[in-house]
Amino acid sequence: ANDQFRPARRSKVLNAIETEDRMRRLIYSANISIDGYMEDADGSLDWGEPDEEIHRFWNQWVRDAGAELMGRGTYEAMEPYWTDAAADPQGPDFADEFARAWVDTERYVVSGSLKSVPEPITLISGDIESEVMRLKEASGGPIDAGGAGLGNSLAGLGLVDELMAVVYPVALGSGKAFLGPAFNRTKWKVLEHRTFGSGALLLRYSRA
Numbered sequence: 001a002n003d004q005f006r007p008a009r010r011s012k013v014l015n016a017i018e019t020e021d022r023m024r025r026l027i028y029s030a031n032i033s034i035d036g037y038m039e040d041a042d043g044s045l046d047w048g049e050p051d052e053e054i055h056r057f058w059n060q061w062v063r064d065a066g067a068e069l070m071g072r073g074t075y076e077a078m079e080p081y082w083t084d085a086a087a088d089p090q091g092p093d094f095a096d097e098f099a100r101a102w103v104d105t106e107r108y109v110v111s112g113s114l115k116s117v118p119e120p121i122t123l124i125s126g127d128i129e130s131e132v133m134r135l136k137e138a139s140g141g142p143i144d145a146g147g148a149g150l151g152n153s154l155a156g157l158g159l160v161d162e163l164m165a166v167v168y169p170v171a172l173g174s175g176k177a178f179l180g181p182a183f184n185r186t187k188w189k190v191l192e193h194r195t196f197g198s199g200a201l202l203l204r205y206s207r208a
Helices: 012-022 052-064 072-078 081-087 093-103 128-137 148-156
Strands: 026-033 037-039 067-071 106-110 122-124 143-146 162-168 188-195 201-207
Touching (some): 026 148, 052 093, 052 162, 067 072, 067 128, 067 148, 072 081, 072 106, 072 148, 081 093, 106 128, 122 128, 143 148
Parallel strands (some): 026 143
Antiparallel strands (some): 162 201
């Protein structure tokens, strides 16, 4: 007789959706060539040197991020260069601005080979899926993930919520791809797009 007063059971699907809605978004981002490479065949990035407009875009992006999540290669490219630049700014002002934003953001390095990293950077070397889920469940702004190896590994674990790329109008022909096999047949919907003065394009997608 009291069944009509019992609360209906919530579906597992609804619980999963609401839990995901409360999580921080993990956004895999990069500068890429028009044919989808982050580095050329020699590992060089000189084809994608950002001008002031693009630099300031990334400055704001880092300021808005709650955390920076890096693979070892990205970590070694960014540190200690930007930490040193923040401590001893040499200009131009938009580069100094990025350095300040970088050191003010929580930074995490995912690596199975590094033994330690300097504080306040945090090393993640164990169960990547569990550690990244812990970060997603914490309060704060979105998590910005950088590095092809890391981004594709996270995609394989189903942890990438958004893709964002600044696409430069140059073709490299080969190199390190932004999207590897882990992204095969995944579907995405457009969140944002715009053109920079240099002709580069901002493309941002959410998992469909």
